[in-house]
Amino acid sequence: MITAEAVAKGPISQFLKHHFRHFNAAALVDAAKGYAAHLEKGGKMMVTLAGAMSTAELGLSLAEMIRQNKVHAISCTGANLEEDIFNLIAHDFYERVPHYRDLSPQQEQELLERHLNRVTDTCIPEEEAMRRLEKALLEEWTAADQAGERYFPHEFIYRILRSGRLEPYYQINPRDSWVYAxxxxxxxxxxxxxxxxxxxxxxxxxxxxxxxxxxHTVRTGIEYMIHLADWYTRTSAECSIGFFQIGGGIAGDFPICVVPML
Structure with a gap:
């Protein structure tokens, strides 16, 4: 378990402590210290992901945090769930557009015609990423549908990863995929x-x-909320729960809005 003392002594922490002294930079240091102190006291942490953090390859750090038992639940947008897998199976087909602010309508159309879906400066390839995952998901969806079984969206992803059917397409180390972790x-x-x-x-x-x-072969958002309420009630009876929010919007609002009800 990471300790607040270890955070203070690490080389990155030392750099931040020396240079990140004021304003939002100082808030980053405070957040890191608070996170470590919370875990050191036996608390659990829910990380919430909004925006396009998976396409920003947050898995490089988040996956290791999960492996080190520093994350105990995640609330995220559907985009973050799927885009981590897109990156896992199609990383080499992505294209970066550093001048995205200056793209003309014609240039945007050309990207569309090449089946490249732009997320700010990064284009996700439809065929190699989206359709490849869709094929694997459809196999799981139809099998569950025919068997009268129901699973949450992330559980279908877990089933695919455990089956190994996407392994031939991995283009990054799966250790850098937070969903895999x-x-x-x-x-x-x-x-x-x-x-x-x-x-x-x-x-x-x-x-x-x-x-x-x-x-309803894929379980609903209301069922997610009920499951979350149950997890929160059981977990908070044993220890404190922290919320570490990355980005804004629905992924952050979802777990926080349930707290006053419990």
């Missing part, structure tokens, strides 16, 4: 609004086409 730890993940993600849209399309007969 969460799967290994069987970490609870809460994904509010998953229906609005790319894979959520795909699921809806397959329901419309009739390939999936029961729309």
């Amino acid at each position: 969460a799967m290994e730890a069987d970490l609870p993940i809460y994904v509010p609004g998953w229906e609005d993600s790319t894979t959520g849209n795909m699921y809806a399309a397959h329901c419309i086409s009739g390939e999936i007969r029961h729309v």
